[in-house]
Amino acid sequence: MSDFTNHPVRTIAGKDIADARRDRFILIVTGFIALAALTSLITGAVALSTDVATYNDAKATLLALGKSLDSIAAPEFYPLKLLRGAIEQFEIIGAVLGILAGFRAAVSERGRQTLALIMTRPVKGWQFLAGKYVAGLVLLSTGLLAVFALAALALQLSSGVGLGLGDLSRIGIVWLVASAYVMVFYGLTFILTLWMKRPANALLISFAVWLLVVLVAPQIGDTLDPDNQVAGGVFKQLQVPKAEQDRIKAGYATFETVRNGIEAASITKHFERFSFAVLGIKDTYTGKALGPILVEKQGDFLWIFLTSLGLAVLMIARPINANRLTKE
Template identity: 55%
Template sequence: MPELLPSLSSSVTTIALRDAREQLRDRFLLWAVLSLVVAAIVSAVTGAIALHGDAATYAMARDQLLALGRDASSIAPPEFYPLKLLRGTIEQIEIMGAVIALIAGYRAAAAERGRQTLALILTRPMPHWTYKLAKLIGGLSLAAASLGIAFAAMAALLPLISGVALTGGDLLRLALAWGAGVLYLSALFTLGFGLSLWAKSPASGLIYAFALWILVVLVAPQIGDTMDPDNQVAGGVFAQLSVPRAEQDRIKAGFAGYESFRNGIEVASVTKHFERFTFAILGIKDTYTGTPIADVMADKRGDLLFLFFFSLGLGGLVLLRPINPDRLTKEN
């Protein structure tokens, strides 16, 4: 057993490094990832330009007061939350990132099956799960690297363009959002890889993966949002009608069953859990703007755990399900 572990570790490392080299040489994946990074940065930079205008307006008003010999404290300094500008970035990861992850998973399986090398690899004296683990590590590395570049670029550009510096807490929030994004994209990579590996043909696996993607990423969250009456009016129905908080709670209590059903549809989507966690930790959702990180983590721990166990469960399913070498050798 002690001799076996280094051998398995070496096999995993060898396959993972080879997979990483193939990903770097894959021009489609390279351009797709670059497109995601650029789209995420452009979305954040556009908002940063607007925030720079707000900060400049405040600075100008303060300077005018000082020039008149008046106390600048008469104008309360506004609170700027630059991380709220990342709403578009998170939405890009939800949709565009999910598509890239599925295709990357498909290509990771299709490359070996298309070259007829998978059956040959499986003849080596190593467990089948070793090969699949190496592929999943490659997918996780791709997600971590691409999102790392995007978030690092935004951490540098946001204060540079907006003129509002990021605090240590802001950087921690970005790191947490990055971690949630890695879990989310890794799960979708695993889905695309697993289905393309097991299906009669890799293309069929990709079709199945996209069908599940449409259901989980697009349909379920949209149904939940559409069924929420508060989303049908800008600012919310209660806010527009000036309904007191106590009355809001009384009305909601009468529709508890409906709300549980609506929320159940939403939480069936891994995308919704990713969105809820990141919107909260970055302060995009107004309810959590300025809320301490510890409080947000306590409130959104369930969403983060769902992301973790969803990704872990899919990975375990892919690792445990065996590959049939006889069927692979009969492929055209």
């Protein structure tokens, strides 16, 4: 009892984590994310490994003939680019994981007497909700960490290109942002489920939001982007100078503002922009130092973290009406 009184947030979080470990729901869904991420990764890794082997064979042949390596250009390999498919899986399935985890965490306190019993103890409402939030954060971030670690290991073993400390730090940064991204959907669904009269409606609204911000808005933005109509970009393929690009874009500035606004309304697009830049998936950032990228992408970073933090505060700060929640 003393431990419960002195550390209510930790105790409630520990109980939720223990419950999640027993029912293995988050473990199962995380397994699906890992499978999807690794499936999208392996194909590209095998292709990269073939390129590396081809280069090494050519180099060995030249050396055996006593020739200089100056006659063969040393290619630059960027294994982190292969994480593109994995990031896209995180965007979609990771958000679903956050929704389902948030729904389960909230609905478990409805329609039963456990919440009313807890609220009779020396526990404040915000402490109870903070414990639920901490449990969700620990469970989801740990699951994502395992997936990112598996992806890094798969790259190391199958791509033929070793990952350096800089590569691992980039993956770690993206993992932190991915955790905040998933917690946005966790917090949103938890709030809706705990305070709407019918939990099923909360789940439907959460998935409607997921559909709009994860699938619809990013797709609209990509489809309406004139430069995306050709692989690699129209301007790049036609080798249009930067000054000419700016002049052409000025002709449809209003259209571009609307299109970009639709993309900017999607937290998924912010996560994609940040991740693609940090990992060097987008050609513009390939081989670029991490520091300038983080400075340039701080807007996307702040958008994700402030949204996650705002929902966390909203989730924890609102008082609980235990009688209402137990009358189901």
